[in-house]
Every structure is written in C-alpha cells, then in structure tokens.
Amino acid sequence: MTTCALTAATLTVLAGCGMSGGGTAAGGGAANGESIVIDEPFAPAANWALETFDAFALTKAGCLETLVKSENGGTLAPMLATSWTRVKPTVWKLELRQGVTFQDGTPLDAKAVTGALQHALKVKTPAAAFSPDVVSGVKAVDSSTVEVTTVKPDVLLPQRLASPNAGILAPKAYSGAAIDPKGTCTGPFEITKEVPQQAIELKRNDSYWGGRPRLASAEVRFIADGGKRATQVRTGEANIARKIPVTSVQELKGDATIRTQSSELPRTTQLILNHKKALFANAKVRQAFQAAIDTKAISDAVYPGASRQAVGPFAPGDPWTPKGAAPVKADPAKAKSLLAEAGVDPSSLKLTLLAYNEGSGFADLASVLQEQLKAIGVKVSIRSGEYASMEPDMLSGDFDMALLSRNYLADLPDPYGFLSQDYSCKGSFNLAHYCDATVDSLIKKAGATAGTEARYALYADIAARLQSQAVRVFLVHETESVALAGVKGYQIHPYYTLTADLSLGSQ
Structure with a gap:
C-alpha cells in the first residue's frame, strides 16, 4: 500500500x-x-x-457479481446463475454457471453461494432487497443447484438476486470482523x-x-x-x-x-419534507410548498437540457407512470392560501435545507429553492456537506428538508424495491418518515402480483397518491452525464x- x-x-x-x-x-x-x-x-x-x-x-x-444480471431497460440475464425457476409458490431453484472460480482460486459452487446468501440474511440490518422479511431460507440442493425459499410467494425474487446487495463473494470474505473483497470476487x-x-x-x-x-x-x-x-x-x-x-x-x-455520454435515467430529484416534524405532517403545508416551487424554472436554470419537470416519483413514458401525469404548476398565491388554511404564518418559519455535495447541481438547486420559498415568506438556510455526514440525521428524522436524487430502479430492476424502502411505514430508506396504511397495502399487493400489467397499474396508483398528497416535492427527472x-x-x-x-x- x-x-x-x-x-x-x-x-x-x-x-x-x-x-x-x-x-x-x-x-x-x-x-x-x-x-x-x-x-x-x-x-x-x-x-x-x-x-x-x-x-x-x-x-x-468490476469486482462483485450477482447470480442474475440486470440489463439496461429492466430485463434480466444470466450471470453467476444460468437459469432460475419457481418450482413452488415459495420455492425457486437456480442452476449455477459451471467453471467459475473466485479470484482466490476457490470454486463457485452451491455451498459457497448458499453461504454468501445466508450471510446476507444474518447481518444486523439486512438490505431490503434480500432480507429475512422476504427470504426464509437458502440451501444447496447439489453442487450446482441452489434453492431459495421465500416467506410468501414472491414474483420478484430474480430481481432481488440481481441487486448488488445479493452479491456473491468467496467464503474467505466473511471470515473476519469485516467483509474482505480482496481476492474474493468473481x-x-x-x-x-x-x-x-x-x-x-x-x-x-x-x-x-x-x-x-x-x-x-x-x-x-x-x-x-x-x-x-x-x-x-x-x-x-x-x-x-x-x-x-x-x-x-x-x-x-x-x-x-x-466526449460526454448522457442518458435519461430512472432517477428523480426531489425535496424531502420530514413528516416527523409537526409542520410537514400537515398535508396542506406540504401542498403549499409543492405549489410554491417552480419546477420548470429549476429544470431550465439548474439542469438545462439535462432534465424534465417531474410529474411524480416516476418519469413520463415509464409503464408504471399514471396516465396523463403532469407537473404541478407553480402558484405562489395558492401556496400562501394553503398555509393560511393550515394556520401557519410563513414568516414564522425558519427551516434548514440539507444539500449534499455529491448531488448533481445541488448547490445551485438549493439556492433556487431558497429564493422560491422566500417568495412566499419562508426563510430557508442551507447546510451542505458530504452525503455520509448527512444520512444519519436524515434516517433519524433530525432535519427539516433535504434534497435527494433517487434512482427508482437501483435497488431492484422493478419499482417495488424503491416503493417498499422509501414509502412503506417500515421502509429502511423512508427518509420522509411517511406512513400511510393504504399505500402500505398497495405496495404489498403489488409485490404479490405476478402479472406485469396489473403490477404496474398498482405502481401508478401509488405514484398518483404520493403526488396528490405532496408526500415529497418531486422536482425533475434526471439525465446522467458522464465524461469520457x-x-x-x-x-x-x-x-x-x-x-x-x-x-x-x-x-
């Protein structure tokens, strides 16, 4: 070193x-x-x-690999597993690729894969994509076949196995106090x-x-x-x-x-309003903030040519976006009226906005939001820093507002992972600290719906509810740019x- x-x-x-x-x-x-x-x-x-x-x-x-590969466009392909089949409502069998070795020379077999997945289930805080809440057991059927049993019928297990959180390392990686990826990847x-x-x-x-x-x-x-x-x-x-x-x-x-390469991503930049605060537990206040923010001005000024106004958590054209979804039109007068209905004097509000450095354009975005909320009488101060320094406060609810850029197909190549983590009452990444029994029920129903069209319709219903309730203020759908x-x-x-x-x- x-x-x-x-x-x-x-x-x-x-x-x-x-x-x-x-x-x-x-x-x-x-x-x-x-x-x-x-x-x-x-x-x-x-x-x-x-x-x-x-x-x-x-x-x-380029080190860690998974059993299933997520392709661009949301399709799945073989990676360390060559096939996967649901043989019972709660049982899946996977056939492993032959001739694969870990970088330390040990073979990738069912015993090693089972050990890796069992470790993922036993950690103190398992990832939502692959946790005991959804997976009840993993076992080796023979040297090249792995059986995964789910708690309930789970149509999305292949997508879960494509998540990096379900990555496979050699047995040696798990032998110490911390994970050691050196020489243990495939x-x-x-x-x-x-x-x-x-x-x-x-x-x-x-x-x-x-x-x-x-x-x-x-x-x-x-x-x-x-x-x-x-x-x-x-x-x-x-x-x-x-x-x-x-x-x-x-x-x-x-x-x-x-050269620069850009691609419209399944990613939405949003303003998180902390529902643990009494102020944002009030839907009228959230809707007031939503009405105060001009997403067109943000798209044009902060992300020119690299974004679209948000129509909710999902971008236009996605199969799970509500039909006819449109951006919320900025209306400062309506915002002031909603605050009055909620019994809130905007001049009494002094809020802090978290804007992490890694977020693309977040410094400029925070300044624009500061001015737009100032126009309705709300005073906002900005706290910047690296994301790692802010996440503890966001997870615990010790903040007022925060910016977040969220890829809704990152954890799973299906919106279920994003919705269950971010919007279910016990979601592990529910930074807004939002809880709604109806939305919880819809998320669970979607996760158990095998038919793609029916599942996507449930996602659209959820998205419409999140937008109408101003659970978060969805700002822009992003395009990622890479310099090469x-x-x-x-x-x-x-x-x-x-x-x-x-x-x-x-x-």
Whole structure:
C-alpha cells in the first residue's frame, strides 16, 4: 500500500502520488497492458458491508457479481446463475454457471453461494432487497443447484438476486470482523490496493469466466465534488468521470479529446419534507410548498437540457407512470392560501435545507429553492456537506428538508424495491418518515402480483397518491452525464462502470 497520503485536496495529483505503482497517467500503458482511471461520486463507507451501498461500489468497480444480471431497460440475464425457476409458490431453484472460480482460486459452487446468501440474511440490518422479511431460507440442493425459499410467494425474487446487495463473494470474505473483497470476487477485476473511502486499485482477472478483460488494470477514485471529477478528465488524470454537473458538460463540449455520454435515467430529484416534524405532517403545508416551487424554472436554470419537470416519483413514458401525469404548476398565491388554511404564518418559519455535495447541481438547486420559498415568506438556510455526514440525521428524522436524487430502479430492476424502502411505514430508506396504511397495502399487493400489467397499474396508483398528497416535492427527472476521454465500450448503468468490455481508444 502506498504511503502517500490521499485527501480530497490531493486527489487531483493522485497519479503522481504513486497509487498506480509508478505514476502512470490516465489512459497510459501499464507494464502488462492498458490502464484507466475512473472517478466515482460515492465512496464506500461501511467496510464493504454488502447490505449497504458499498455493494454498489463493488459492482461498479468490476469486482462483485450477482447470480442474475440486470440489463439496461429492466430485463434480466444470466450471470453467476444460468437459469432460475419457481418450482413452488415459495420455492425457486437456480442452476449455477459451471467453471467459475473466485479470484482466490476457490470454486463457485452451491455451498459457497448458499453461504454468501445466508450471510446476507444474518447481518444486523439486512438490505431490503434480500432480507429475512422476504427470504426464509437458502440451501444447496447439489453442487450446482441452489434453492431459495421465500416467506410468501414472491414474483420478484430474480430481481432481488440481481441487486448488488445479493452479491456473491468467496467464503474467505466473511471470515473476519469485516467483509474482505480482496481476492474474493468473481468479477473481471480484482482489488489490489485500497485507501479507505478515497481510492482502490484493481488488476485484470485473467481467469474471468466471461473472457479475458481488455484492460490490464484500473484505478477507481471516490471524489464527491462533481466539478473536480470533470476537471480530472479535462486534465488527463482520469478517463471516466460519472455524474458530472451540467455546467461541466457545457465546458467539456469544446474539447475534441473528450466526449460526454448522457442518458435519461430512472432517477428523480426531489425535496424531502420530514413528516416527523409537526409542520410537514400537515398535508396542506406540504401542498403549499409543492405549489410554491417552480419546477420548470429549476429544470431550465439548474439542469438545462439535462432534465424534465417531474410529474411524480416516476418519469413520463415509464409503464408504471399514471396516465396523463403532469407537473404541478407553480402558484405562489395558492401556496400562501394553503398555509393560511393550515394556520401557519410563513414568516414564522425558519427551516434548514440539507444539500449534499455529491448531488448533481445541488448547490445551485438549493439556492433556487431558497429564493422560491422566500417568495412566499419562508426563510430557508442551507447546510451542505458530504452525503455520509448527512444520512444519519436524515434516517433519524433530525432535519427539516433535504434534497435527494433517487434512482427508482437501483435497488431492484422493478419499482417495488424503491416503493417498499422509501414509502412503506417500515421502509429502511423512508427518509420522509411517511406512513400511510393504504399505500402500505398497495405496495404489498403489488409485490404479490405476478402479472406485469396489473403490477404496474398498482405502481401508478401509488405514484398518483404520493403526488396528490405532496408526500415529497418531486422536482425533475434526471439525465446522467458522464465524461469520457480515450475509452470505449462504456454504457451508463446503475450497477456497472468498470467492465470486461472497456478498452482504450476513441468511440
């Protein structure tokens, strides 16, 4: 491990710091082949615990793999499992891919897979995607067959097994006090060095079951500031920078050596109103804030050409978006009237808005919201910082309002995971601290509905209720932009960044 100290301030000179074992510039040739540098916005913060967002950092780094693969568009494909079949209402059987080994040389067999999934069920706070609430047991039928039993009939088990939270590591990974992904993944790249929460270095897994990766090595840096990520691509210190700000996209367009790739994501930026506060427990107050906010002005000014006005939690055109869903029209006069009906004097309100640094455009967005709420007499102060420093307060309900950018197909390639986590009364990511018995019932019903069309209709019903009740103020549907320099084979995906298909060259 390099002894050169890495801080947020020194990440811009990381290549010279020696993390890459010789100061190889981004896109330069390593001793055994091509190497790239990738800038990611979110750092692992839980010692690689797979029940947390750290699992997503591992799949994006090309290390962790799952039994089922989530393709763009929401379809599923084989990964470590070649097939899955529901043999009884609550029993699924999966056939494992033959000839796969973990990076430490041990075989991927039913015993190893069963141990990994059982570990996911036994942790103190299991991930909602794969937890004892939905999975009652996992066992090895034979060396290549795994049986998963659910608590109730669950039509979405394959989607759960595609979640990074259900990733599979070698038995050795679970032997210590913390998860150790070094040498215990099955993916195309193996972690060789780590500076906690700041950077990891990886080398090619020459025994990868999917074929020899094209790149020899890679370095993944975790940089919260989107402007810094874009700068590193512009200065040649990085090849890929994810989630770059709109302003950076415009700045990079004049550089012929850099291209930007944008994709409309299943992602909605929203203003969370904390229902644990008496103020926002009142629906009229929430609707007042909803009416005070001009989402068109936000889309035009903060995310020009990179967003659409939100029509609710889901974007227009999604099969689960209510038919005819439209943005809420800004109406400050209506907002003031609703506050009066609620018996609230806006001049008496002094609220704090949390805006984490990793959020694309959040600094500008927070300022715009501050001015729009000031127009109806509400005083708002802004607290910025890294997401990890704010999440404890958001989870505990110790805040007034907060900005959140949420991918509603991230945890599962189906909205059920998002809705159950964010909007059910006991949801593990219910940051609004919202609870409604009717919505709870609809979410549970959707999770038990096998027919796709019927399930999507239930999602649409839920979305309409969330919008009409102003449970949160849905602001814009996002387009993610990625800056690329000298790299080809990249596709925007919520789970994967560093893949076996990446290589150097123009695209």
